[in-house]
Amino acid sequence: MTDTPNTLPAAVDIDALLDRLTLEEQVSLLAGADFWRTVAIPRVGIPALKVSDGPAGVRGGGPLVGGMKTAAYPVGIALGSTWNPALLREIGASLAREALDKGAGVLLAPTINVLRSALNGRNFENYAEDPILTGKLAVAYVQGLQDSGVAATPKHFAGNESEYQRGTISSNIPARAMRELYLRPFEMVVREARPWAIMTAYNRLDGVYCSENPWLLETVLRGEWGFDGLVMSDWGGTHSAGESVRAGLDLEMPGPARARAGLLEEAQNDPATAAAVRERGRAVLTLVERTGTFASPRDVRDSAERDTEYPDTRALIRRAGAEGMVLLKNSGILPLPAGASVAVVGPNAATAQVMGGGSAQMNAHRRVSPLEGLREAQGAGAVSTAVGCDNDKYLPVPTVPVHIEYRAQAGGDVTAREDKPQAEVMWFAYPGGIDPTAFHGTLTLSVHAPQAGEYEFSLASAGLSRLRVDGEPLVDNWSAWQPGDTYFGFGSDEVRGRRTLEAGAHTVEVEFVPNTFENGIAGFNAVRIGFRAEPEQGSVAQAAAVAAQADYAVVCIGTNGDWETEGVDRWGLDLPGRQNELVGAVLAANPNTVVVLQTGGPVTMPWLERVPAVVQAWFPGQEAGHAIADVLYGRAEPGGRLPQTFIASLKDDPTHPLNPDVQYPGEGGRVEYHEGLSTGYRHVDRSGITPLFPFGFGLSYTTFEVSNLQLSAATVGAGETVTARVQVKNTGQRAGSTVVQLYVRDRDSRLERPDKELKAFAKVHLAPGQIETVTLPVGMRDLAYYDDAARAWVAEAGDFDVLVGQSSLDLPHTLRLSLSTDWKEATS
Template sequence: MTATRIRQLLEQMTLEEKVAILSGEDFWSVPSIERLGIGKLRVSDGPNGARGGGSLVGGVKSASFPVGIAIGSTWNVELAREIGTALADEVKSKGAHMLLAPTVNIHRSVTNGRNFECYSEDPLLSAELAVAYIGGLQDQGIGATIKHFVGNESEIERTTISSEIDERSLREIYLIPFEWAVKKAGTWGIMSSYNRLNGTFTSEHNWLLGTVLRDEWGYDGIVMSDWFGSHSTSETVNAGLDLEMPGPPRDRGQKLVDAVNAGSVTVETLDDRVLAMMRLMERVGSLDDHRPHQERADDRPEHRALIRRAGAEAAVLLKNDGVLPLAGEGKIAVIGPNAKTAQIMGGGSAQLNAHYRVSPWQGLVSALGEGRLNYAKGCTNDRFQPVLRGEFAVDYFDNLTLSGEPVYRGSIEDAQTFWIGQVAEGKVDALNFSARVRGTFTPEASGVHKVGIYSAGFAKVFVDGKLIADAWSNWTKGRTFFEEGCDEVVGEIMLEAGRAHEVMIEFCTKDFSTLGLAAFACGIGLPLGDEAIADAVAAARGAETALVFIGRNGEWDTEGSDLPGIVLPGRQNELVEAIAAVNPCTVVVLQSGGPVEMPWAGKVAAVVSAWYPGQEAGNAIADVLTGAAEPGGRLPQTFPVRWADNPAHSQDREVYPGLEGKVRYEEGIFVGYRHYDKVGMAPLYPFGFGLGYTSFTLSDLKADDSRFEADGTVTVTLTVANTGKRAGSTVVQLYVSDTEASAQRPEKELKAFSKLKLDAGESRSVELSLDARSFAFFDSEKKCWVVEAGDFVLHAGQSSADLPLSATVRRESSMTLPV
């Protein structure tokens, strides 16, 4: 009945109406067709929440969930499904029908600015979690939009660069999460990536969108462009890009009408795209949704509890010399730049206006009482000067010269803004205006302050009438605002404590490269000196335990900018060394979107990686430190000793970060632990590693290979026992080695896993299933998957470097599998 109705609607649509629903109306919606009763389709950014419409800064408040790498760290498929289900509620609270999530690009390097948003370096772990997350969303009628399809593993020149990836590496590593999302989860949406793939933009890639996605995988959902990621009219439509976002259209609209009339897009092809869009609208309910659009800030207790539990389960205990969980009644020094700042998420399109933010300090105060705690910041870890907080008045001008009378007066909360869509209630052109922003800054201490400004547009900062920072006169493209902004320009001025200094920012738009937006951020900071570290050392010396909260933040781990390396920013390494020298019970709590170098790892008593765990960050961290919760995480990404050990690190710039418009995936299939195994290099902490507050043993591995010759399947069973004194969790990991392959293969590959929780003394049998693809490699010449004859070794354990159990299965014949 539904298919018949959609076909009938299609037959009633004019050419212009068909074209209309193949591109956005505005930043977050597809237009309705009122004449036919077709409702408006709305989307919301994710994946760690549902921000709703409007800007990336401010807006209606939303729940902030753990970021992707934190979910990856849980290795908990059912938890991923729970989060997807909860996010469906969040999307509904914003009046939307689709979430732009999950993000499943692979952790090829350790410096990708967007690694925090993705699950893992391993395709199987990424795929399992994505399938569950999508199921949680779509079982509640909210469409998933898995992204970014494909080869978007860095943020450098991301809107133009060509990812040069051979077909075998694509099939075995980078396409797997998308393939599972289509075949196993039935995802309703896929977002194409910004980059080119082997020379062709993915948004108009016939092989990717046609041959692979639709012909081989049987996909019947939609493909939408990343925002401003469409680059043509006929080419994208003919290749299989259903939806150009955002609106108003740049490549479609009248251009597409003309293309159909000229015959460069056939009516049959156009109708295929329209049918896909209406099929989606029916699935998510927007086809008949005519309710007034409303966004609500639903702060749900059950979501608070889920976020807190997931945050603790994501925390990875990397080292523990018996100092955790915290015990006794002694004094605790709480030190570091992340101690009183809640680092809850990364930066870019995933950021949102959280209901609240719990810092580690606040979480510890709630758990232990403030009387036991003593705080010292020690140093900073900011990439930019701290954003000026408070309300700022804004005058808008419908010209680029700040001349004449303002056409609109408004205000912004904090001296940062991200203008997209409608600006100044439509009184100015969003890409052709100027603005004057006024407010005050009252320093807490006197001294020479740094004043910073970075902008997508031209900007100047005046303090007390004096020009201090000029990002206007010599504006140069940098690594901010998705590569549309300049790097921060910093000036200095002496400011007096307690005095309200006048701050004025002048701004005007400029021509953009790819993304049509206008934005700026302005901050003022007082640098910390040696005395700050000395104060932290004094606090640590007088405490029983020193908790040092270090890492990065969403300024570093962000869309639109890769990291310069994995050394901790600022003087954080120096701070840890100084604290460890005076307190043998030093616990480092790391928050970052990926690995960091740890030259002090052997000098501290414990290390916890807490990632960016969402709005309950401080409570989740306190739960782990105090033992109220188990640190349930296992590394989804290998931590190398140094950045140079990473497989993407190379003297050849074309391998990374890219050269002359190309980034060559030279390492092929040897990503992450596959690389370290290949070269025989021990990492700092291996893939899949994580400690707990109890201990487990694995035994009795058995492999049932009775069907292996017939259909390639094997069933593995083993026993897991909690041999410790408290309940806890572990992840049983099963890897496969092909000992007689004709093609070069990794030493081992993760092919199955199971997370389980056991009480003290409890034992349980675990069953893991392997299908034929678990033993196959992709043959690029034959264009199929091949399972060769010979021995395969199955390795079971609790990390990629701890695999005490093994069994061998053998095939006498080869078999091929379709794509």
């Protein structure tokens, strides 16, 4: 061809453009150009399109740690706790502005896998254990994002409910559970919000990789649901060339092509593959058009990113963080009175835990700790503090400058230099001339020992590493490197060493070389350097002594992004370290104790009966301390309701009772979903267990009365919708919010069904004494189950109960609804 570059009009004729492309150019569109960008073809005016992580903030094109600053929003489970689709839509619109500032037209979000187990490593990224709550929130998030011109990418499609062996394991899911639980949120978001992109999961589904599963991508997603957007793989999750193209996967990420390196030759020799290449190319160009990138190409260079911090974004994050906090217990101690002295203690007191780990992490504009938030709210003189104990999984990373020198080999000349802002480096870009798969790096930094004593150093790395302190070898993660749980499974476990240091500055030097990883991502290298003093043995007693001197004690405990992270599942349900001991000691010293819990999911609480108040604060984003202070002092309502059942012990987890190996975490390359539909509150109902806190639970600083449940009709015909109406009154002395929840029970079903299922909800904000009528629709799909033998959704004629209340175990109002004739909706 002899075409010359031209400027395409805003309305692009995709077919005509595809006709102008050679087969080689069409193939080039089907894998990324690099880690974050699609391929540009300037000859015919096709610009590059930039994508960015992630659900709780837009990191841009930089590394997962230490990159461009950006706004950090509440994590998924914190947003799920709001039960507020309007807020999620607002969050989506705000994130779109952040994406455009980073030159990105696609946000790799939201994460909408249903919570199956309490041990999912990405629990914190997802919204809920219930598909309807998840779906409605995801619909709003996607609408807010795409209404502002940025593509959403709901993920991970499908069956990615744990991180154990996620790159290869087969999720073997019964058809009914697949349809009713795990596909339902994706179906809702595709049908109602029309996302412009979808990301496939790493795992297999019934033995076939999701990224090349024709039933999942073509039969269900495109054929049955009518999806007309782009399907991309998760990073490194493409496993074939022509097979994945023919199966419906449009885009391999990241680039350059790895699995699709031989696609051109395959397409040249197979007409079916060539035809599929054209269709996949159409999807890529359609996404470029939908994001407005043809009409207004963005500057997608990482150097062009902006890190603007908007005041209204700060305010939104603070408000959303507070609205997602769940008041689990309150014996009248909250809100805290103004003017009282407060001791803020615990490992999460002075350290702001604002996000989880993995691809969802970012370099936040701010990290406001609970200590900072309470001091700003109350005055520094009235707030004392102590650490008490740590909750570290790994040694803390020193936030000090790190100088890196690159050589082609050890002892060779320095070929490049660069500086990083902290002692953890994840390479996604390299200085010019550096081969990401073959270099020798030397990282040098200085750490400060405040006093003479014993100190710990550590290394964890995706690659080989070894550490020297003041020239003396200390940590060897080189000669006996072993794969572990860090860096999405491509890194080692942490290796530690101890050294007695004099007070003052000490030089740390780390050597690093890349490693080769099966199923890895070429050029993905990382190293984490840890450093801290040996914890003092009397720290818990010291914290209790500080608490004894104050009017109130606020104990800030939980986890952090090392424990709650992509790539590895949660450690269990017991809080790590001496945190439970700390709560007991502080409570003994000061009975006016409030526990602020920051985790990504449920934990055991052996001190629950004795503590006057407990607030589940999750990871609420960069304004964490301000949002926590707002709730503790009553300046904001604790508006959250649990989106996940808090079980009392791990034996109550639905994935554990039957076969703990194959059912969770899996064995022999497969994980069997033997519990079927019996997850979350459904499992509570079926098994008769008593949860620590039920699904949908949450207290307020006021009280509410739900009454006068009515249905628009007592009998409904096939294909019709009935409306439930209920009155809600604020019977307390202050403004507040509650969530009205509607569940449906099938009284006589041919197939076994859960005792009840959430089908509708509404968040209500009321002034004292105010009454509002809430309207909730109930349609055919709300009455139906999936009949796998008939391959159809079926609602059987007969009687149903409509239950309404304020949690899954608080449903005092029930009305009978009759379906006069059978209803059926066929599927593929």
